[in-house]
Amino acid sequence: xxxxxxxxxxxxxxxxxxxxxxxxxxxxxxxxxxxxxxxxxxxxxxxxxxxxxxxxxxxxxxxxxxxxxxxxxxxxxxxxxxxxxxxxxxxxxxxxxxxxxxxxxxxxxxxxxxxxxxxxxxxxxxxxxxxxxxxxxxxxxxxxxxxxxxxxxxxxxxxxxxxxxxxxxxxxxxxxxxxxxxxxxxxxxxxxxxxxxxxxxxxxxxxxxxxxxxxxxxxxxxxxxxxxxxxxxxxxxxxxxxxxxxxxxxxxxxxxxxxxxxxxxxxxxxxxxxxxxxxxxxxxxxxxxxxxxxxxxxxxxxxxxxxxxxxxxxxxxxxxxxxxxxxxxxxxxxxxxxxxxxxxxxxxxxxxxxxxxxxx
Amino acid sequence: xxxxxxxxxxxxxxxxxxxxxxxxxxxxxxxxxxxxxxxxxxxxxxxxxxxxxxxxxxxxxxxxxxxxxxxxxxxxxxxxxxxxxxxxxxxxxxxxxxxxxxxxxxxxxxxxxxxxxxxxxxxxxxxxxxxxxxxxxxxxxxxxxxxxxxxxxxxxxxxxxxxxxxxxxxxxxxxxxxxxxxxxxxxxxxxxxxxxxxxxxxxxxxxxxxxxxxxxxxxxxxxxxxxxxxxxxxxxxxxxxxxxxxxxxxxxxxxxxxxxxxxxxxxxxxxxxxxxxxxxxxxxxxxxxxxxxxxxxxxxxxxxxxxxx
Numbered sequence: 284x285x286x287x288x289x290x291x292x293x294x295x296x297x298x299x300x301x302x303x304x305x306x307x308x309x310x311x312x313x314x315x316x317x318x319x320x321x322x323x324x325x326x327x328x329x330x331x332x333x334x335x336x337x338x339x340x341x342x343x344x345x346x347x348x349x350x351x352x353x354x355x356x357x358x359x360x361x362x363x364x365x366x367x368x369x370x371x372x373x374x375x376x377x378x379x380x381x382x383x384x385x386x387x388x389x390x391x392x393x394x395x396x397x398x399x400x401x402x403x404x405x406x407x408x409x410x411x412x413x414x415x416x417x418x419x420x421x422x423x424x425x426x427x428x429x430x431x432x433x434x435x436x437x438x439x440x441x442x443x444x445x446x447x448x449x450x451x452x453x454x455x456x457x458x459x460x461x462x463x464x465x466x467x468x469x470x471x472x473x474x475x476x477x478x479x480x481x482x483x484x485x486x487x488x489x490x491x492x493x494x495x496x497x498x499x500x501x502x503x504x505x506x507x508x509x510x511x512x513x514x515x516x517x518x519x520x521x522x523x524x525x526x527x528x529x530x531x532x533x534x535x536x537x538x539x540x541x542x543x544x545x546x547x548x549x550x551x552x553x554x555x556x557x558x559x560x561x562x563x564x565x566x567x568x569x570x571x572x573x574x575x576x577x578x579x580x581x582x583x584x585x586x587x588x589x590x591x592x593x594x595x596x597x598x599x600x601x602x603x604x605x606x607x608x609x610x611x612x613x614x615x616x617x618x619x620x621x622x623x624x625x626x627x628x629x630x631x632x633x634x635x636x637x638x639x640x641x642x643x
Numbered sequence: 644x645x646x647x648x649x650x651x652x653x654x655x656x657x658x659x660x661x662x663x664x665x666x667x668x669x670x671x672x673x674x675x676x677x678x679x680x681x682x683x684x685x686x687x688x689x690x691x692x693x694x695x696x697x698x699x700x701x702x703x704x705x706x707x708x709x710x711x712x713x714x715x716x717x718x719x720x721x722x723x724x725x726x727x728x729x730x731x732x733x734x735x736x737x738x739x740x741x742x743x744x745x746x747x748x749x750x751x752x753x754x755x756x757x758x759x760x761x762x763x764x765x766x767x768x769x770x771x772x773x774x775x776x777x778x779x780x781x782x783x784x785x786x787x788x789x790x791x792x793x794x795x796x797x798x799x800x801x802x803x804x805x806x807x808x809x810x811x812x813x814x815x816x817x818x819x820x821x822x823x824x825x826x827x828x829x830x831x832x833x834x835x836x837x838x839x840x841x842x843x844x845x846x847x848x849x850x851x852x853x854x855x856x857x858x859x860x861x862x863x864x865x866x867x868x869x870x871x872x873x874x875x876x877x878x879x880x881x882x883x884x885x886x887x888x889x890x891x892x893x894x895x896x897x898x899x900x901x902x903x904x905x906x907x908x909x910x911x912x913x914x915x916x917x918x919x920x921x922x923x924x925x926x927x928x929x930x931x932x933x934x935x936x937x938x939x940x941x942x943x944x945x946x947x948x949x950x951x952x
Contacts, residue, residue: 288731290949369735421923427930430682430735431873435919438866446912565743572736605754607861610747614686617740618722621732629731 288629298626303573303580306620307587313615323602331601332608336593344479348551349589352377352543352560354488356567357585358495359539361576363532365499366508367515370533372418372433373540374564375440376411380541381548382444383410385463385555388470389452395469403470404487404545411541412534414440419533423526429533437564445557452555463555472550484546488585491539496578504531540564561592562610569617588613653897658789659855661886661893663688663847663864665792667871668878668885669799670843675875676803677836678816678943682738683723684844685868686745691716691845692852693753696859700759709788709849716845717838719745724837728830731947742868750861763857764788786854788846795843800882812836816941819948829948844868866919873922877929879939888925895921 311329318328336342356373363370370376384407391399417436421427445461454464472482499505504527511518511528518525543563548555570588574581595609667684674681695712699705723741726732764786772782803809812832815822819829847867852859870892878884899917902909930936 286729371739421927425927425931426933426936427923427926428873428876431869431876431926432923434869435866435873435922438919439916442912442916446910449912450910568736568739569743605751607747607750607754610743611751612747614740614744614747617736618726618744621726621737621740622730625730625732 287632288625289632290629291627294627298623299575302623302626303575303584303620305623306573306616309619309623310612310616313619314612317608317611321604328598328602328604332594332598333590335601336590336597341479342593344476344481345593346586346589347485348480348482349592350585351482351485351488351550352547352563353567353570353588354582354585355484355491355539355543355546356536356564357570357574357581358488358491358578359536360567361571361574361578361581362495362499362508362535363529364512364571365505365576366512366528366532368529368532369430370415370418370433370536371430371568372415372437372564373536373567374560374562375433375437376414376537376540377544377547377560377564378437378440378444379414379544380407380411380537381544381555381559382440382447383407383413383541384545385466385548386452388466388549389463389555391470392464392467395467397469399469400472400549403549404542407541407545408538409541411539411544412537415533415537415540419530423529429529433533444555444559448555448557454554461557465554466549470549471553472546480551482546482550484542484550487542487546489582491542492578492582495535495581498535499576499578508532540567561606566592566613569613572617573620587616591616653894653901655785656897657890657893658785659893660896661889661891662789662792663850663855663867664871664874664889664892665796665886666843666847666850667868668874668889669795669882670840670847671871671875672878672880672882672885673799673803673812673843674836674840675944676816676880676941677812677833678819678941678946678948679724679727679833679837680734680738680945681720681723681741681837681840682735682872683719683741683745683868684840684871685864685866686742686748687716687719687841687844688745688848688851688864688868689749689862690719690745690752691848692863693749693756693848693859695845695849696759696761696852697752697756699853700756700761705761705764705853708853709846712849712853713842713845716841716843716848718841720837720841720844721834723841724834727947728833728837731949733947734945746862753859753861756859757861759859761853761857764854788850788854796882796886803882813941816943819943819946823948823950829950833948844871847871870918870922873926876936877925879929879935880941881939891925892918892921 314329315325318325337346356377360370360373384403387403387406414436418429418433421432422429448463449461452463454462472484475481475483475485507523508528508531510523511525547559552559566588570581570584574584591609591612595606598604598608599606667688671681671684691712694715695708698711699708719741723737726737727734766786811827815827815829815832823829848864851863874885874888877888895918899914903911903914
């Protein structure tokens, strides 16, 4: 008995819309098996992981706080992914945005000006864009694989951050901890809801959803990006510039990732330290795919991914599980999504003999 | 004399530092030569590293540790193979998923093994040869895996260019439709190539956790899986150039450590960016000539195969 895939005449829109849901359900089932295999009561563990973090209003606000950087990075990445521009370095661009924006706060320790925070936000976006411009330039000018260059630059960015907070930017009054000083109030994101950590960055993320939608779904540039992504030869024929698509993809990803990094250090963290992101830039890749590269889908997916982060923390505190369980769930989710996506273009038929791989 | 000693130490260390890259990159070279791009090296290496370490530290011994590391790599690569070859998922995101999964899984499995230590693999001093002045210490006093990596290079080169099976593999990677029409089982061959790549990535990870630095730490591969991927491009898909690249990168890693040790006034964090920057520079130099890459890259690399269309 082997399964055989038969192409559908038309891609199934119904399955395209529901396969992220199917993937989520399969991930939950995978989680049940994982918890059972580790000797936990699977239902109780899953409850701790997925429900307990969002039982309270504060929990829900934390969900939005965690979703914010994921949403920002993923919206930006999706612009590139639509055009087959593989920016894998959002984590590095996030780090550089945090450094550029945070650097402004550290450079003006006395400032209580209302312009300080806007300047930090602009610097954050520019920092991310500058870091993203490197792989874009190397790709358009020298044909260097952007997956590898953007990823290598992530390692470089993290080392630069580590150098700065261990050295020149370390808080002199910080008992030698590798941390910058705490940002002053004028350099921190305003809180949106009293008693929570919900901050202005979340609003930026929602604006980014709208802008991303306008760019990809409603602009001519967006149309060009999609044509390049779906059929590069057709794009060539139409005279659409591949280089332009690469630049737009990287700069959009860099700007939003940079703002995400700045929002983290000027928001929940309030300072620079060596571990400003638990892999948001990488998780955002999954978020972008889970959301079907569509801004509204990405919005939903970012909250699901944020729940996995909160669940990992809850599982660590309440069950003593390593926080890395989040990564296992993230990987499973993307595997199941990629696996179920096959049903969009194919019907599954069960055959008694191996028919798929028989030579013609 | 002391200068010569230092240089010898650096060269011998370079050989060791390049070894995990040799394993991972030669494995990926075979995978890519069959037309499949697996970006999951980092995840497979990490999982191999942690599984190998757990098995060895649990008293099963280092040899079983290496076997377990390879098995773990194969298992992960088969998940990738099932998704991309059987279910025809896109190779780039699936490979990324494999890396993310492997990073999480390895950290998860290795949590209670972070403080443990093992003896690791000891070097073999080849009798007679290792006593040769200068060259003896450089070439004949390494751990067995270093020699295995060189044997692997010879084996892979012979397989690709001198064996019928290697010819078939290259044919499948060049054009799966023609290979299919001739009667070769494209999917089966690709599964084998993907599994070989997984085994070698697992072995590379095992080398790190059992021989290079006998311990387990989260993310201990530090991007070596990605550097190995870059090496395959740098090598324009040829084994001999993979070796050259691997030792070049081993050299950069070791040089950076020695500069730190020698007390250079550069911060260790900035020095440790060197291997990553070197990767970018090398990629740029080699990719500048787009036709050269196009001519050497396997024709069907990364493209999905639809039999009977």
